[in-house]
Amino acid sequence: MKTKAVRLYGKNDLRLEEFELPQIKEDEILAKVVCDSICMSSYKASHEADIHKRVPRDIAQNPVIIGHEFAGEIVEVGAKWKEKFTPGAKFSIQPALNYEKGPVGVLSAPGYSYRYIGGDATYVVIPNEVMEQGCLLNYTGKGFYPGALSEPLSCVIGAMHANYHITPGSYVHQMEIAEGGCMAILAGVGPMGLAAINYAIHRKDRKPRLIVVTDIDQSRLDRAASLYSPEEAAKNGIELKYVNTGAMADPTAELKALTGGKGYNDVFVFAPVVPVVEQADAILAFDGCLNFFAGPAKTDFKAPFNFYNVHYAYTHVVGTSGGNTADMIEALEMMSAGLDPAGLVTHVGGLNAVIDTTLNLPNIPGGKKLIYTHIEMPLTPIVNFGKLGEKNPVYAELDKICARHKGLWNTEAEEYLLAHAAQLA
CATH class of the missing domain: 3.90.180.10 (Medium-chain alcohol dehydrogenases, catalytic domain)
Structure with missing residues (x-):
């Protein structure tokens, strides 16, 4: 043929x-x-x-x-x-x-x-x-x-499954995003960020209580909000906020304020940009997990990370590149059940x-x-x-x-x- x-x-x-x-x-x-x-x-x-x-x-x-x-x-x-x-x-x-x-x-x-x-x-x-x-x-x-x-959706599914948290005094990693925690999706209104929002507000087994999505392009934020609205998220027990950090005088302080000053349990970075990575590190809560999702084109890409907090606040970083077969099966099952x-x-x-x-x-x-x-x-x-x-x-x-x-x-x-x-x- x-x-x-x-x-x-x-x-x-x-x-x-x-x-x-x-x-x-x-x-x-x-x-x-x-x-x-x-x-x-x-x-x-x-x-x-x-x-x-x-x-x-x-x-x-x-x-x-x-x-x-x-x-x-x-x-x-x-x-x-x-x-x-x-x-x-x-x-x-x-x-x-x-x-x-x-x-x-x-x-x-x-x-x-x-x-x-x-x-x-x-x-x-x-x-x-x-x-x-x-x-x-x-x-x-x-x-x-x-x-x-289903393949791109599986990538964000895998990212959320890859995050982990710990209990001080224990060496056991508790895999997954924090149940009932605060999640930030930074630079999160591109295609993969939208997939992450869609998955996070519609999955049934584990939910954050707050999702904050950031970008510096208001038109992109507005489109994301029209697709996956705060009202839709609220039906699933999640408070969803879209935030333009380009309009903030002090983005780090204002983002943390949305959590009552405690910071975010799970932070996903959807752009390989040094200031975004630094911001992600700065808004982590105690035992916060930073997931560097965006794949950089440069092999020498580097960004500062606060190692004082690594030592005393148990902050940590993971990276994922793609999802595995189980993640893709989950994506297909969710779409067969109606996730669009x-x-x-x-x-x-x-x-x-x-x-x-x-x-x-x-x-x-x-x-x-x-x-x-x-x-x-x-x-x-x-x-x-x-x-x-x-x-x-x-x-x-x-x-x-x-x-x-x-x-x-x-x-x-x-x-x-x-x-x-x-x-x-």
Whole structure:
């Protein structure tokens, strides 16, 4: 079967090509990709290329398919997996395999390391190690884009599970955010911050009593508040505040004041910016846990940390990079039960838009860029559908559909787009 895919050959060298997939082996699965969400990690991989830890060194001769946040349908199942997987079933993939025999060892991942599997493709061959590691996951919810966004949601799920607290005099770490505690999400209204807010206010098993979300862009804060409102959080027993620290005379003092002066049990840093890290450290409560979520591009990134408080106030820091398979299963289960990650998505496009979008991702404002791999469509902000609809009825209808869903992408819009994309040309 032929596939069309975006492949990485070297630094900033991405190519959209059509080529033949090999016949699947008895331990492999052929699958149709429906959509992929472009991640900043793909930007980093495309710029670093063969020096990236997940990318093989021989990509100039054996290019890899990019994209690791994807969902689709199983087409054909090799004999080894026929008892577990069925053609026509919807799937998502946990890309972090931790598989020691992969193309680049323990860091091998679809979307970085493989010639025949990645999210920015029409069809892919899922290798045996994905199934062996339990990383091919069933998705039973509506539509496809929630399955694609389960990977980024799993990253924030993993971050919250990775936080820990202690009891003085005991050496046992109590994993998880503090029940009934105070949480701060700093620089938290980008795509991943929105995912963290969505998860934190809707999970059932553990809740903070206060969540404070900060940024210095009021328009972004206002959008976040319209998506995940304080009123919605209150229904789940959580006080949610959106705060513009750029408008504060003394952000540290004013943020701590929101906790009654005690500080925050759990602080998540969503931007690799030194002043944000310093602020996070300064607002920690006794036994406060700072989670450095944002992945810096610079290998020598450093920020001061108050070690007096480490010694006497038991403050500590953790870092997470991605979620594990259990986190992704949790994400899929929550979305199958109705959790909608649509608030992350601000742009929609076709496979033809992948290269420019990936290479220029930091310069494109907004949230997640969602790609439907079987269509041609320029990367288009959802807010522009109405204007474009003056000349094209498909955009006009998409605008109407999204307007019925608070201006957000949704499964109805997805279904309409996939049925009428040919009329966009």
